[in-house]
Amino acid sequence: MNIRRAIRYQWVKFKRLQGDPRKLAWGMALGVFIGITPTVPFHTVGVLALAPLLRISPVTAYLGIWVMNPVTIAPLYLLAYKVGQFFLFQGEPLTLPATFDFNSALQLLWRGGLALQVGGLIIAIPPAILSYFLTIWAMQRYRQQKARKAPGVFSFPENNSAPSGPEA
DSSP: OOHHHHHHHHHHHHHTOOSOHHHHHHHHHHHHHHHHSSOGGGHHHHHHHHHHHHTSOHHHHHHHGGGSSTTTHHHHHHHHHHHHHHHHHTTOOOOOOSSOOHHHHHHHHHHHHHHHHHHHHHHHHHHHHHHHHHHHHHHHHHHHHHHHHOTTOOOOOOOOSOOOSTTO
16 A cells, blocks of 8 residues: 555545544544654553543544654654753763663663653644644534535534423
8 A cells, every 4th residue: 555545545534534623633632642652552552541531532543643653753752852851861862881780771771761751742742732723624624615515415403402202
């Protein structure tokens, strides 16, 4: 499957989503946020657990995690590490210890992992916010265009008044 076809397929899936554009957009923002954080083995589990709790779209959340893919993983992880290193250790480079024992290896992994996680959380915020607004804009625009193309279709107005009939 080539990349253009894959993107087109995801766009078609996205356009067919039903529901409140805000809930769809929040789902996309959550997915992009989790997708950028360096928690690769837990992306799917995270969005599928959090989306129902937050009452947002799990489908768009799942689509959003695909910002992290084999092409983007290396640059995003490097950026996350550098940002975390800057904020936590004032840009001090991570160096290999002079003597390599268990404690020094653990310290090295802790510092590197902490910088990666903190940096990932920081760099995930702007794309998540941007994806929220882009998703709302895209959904509203697509639905307006769809409504203009089908003027002969009669739709019933939503009525939120008290129910009538046997359930009243």
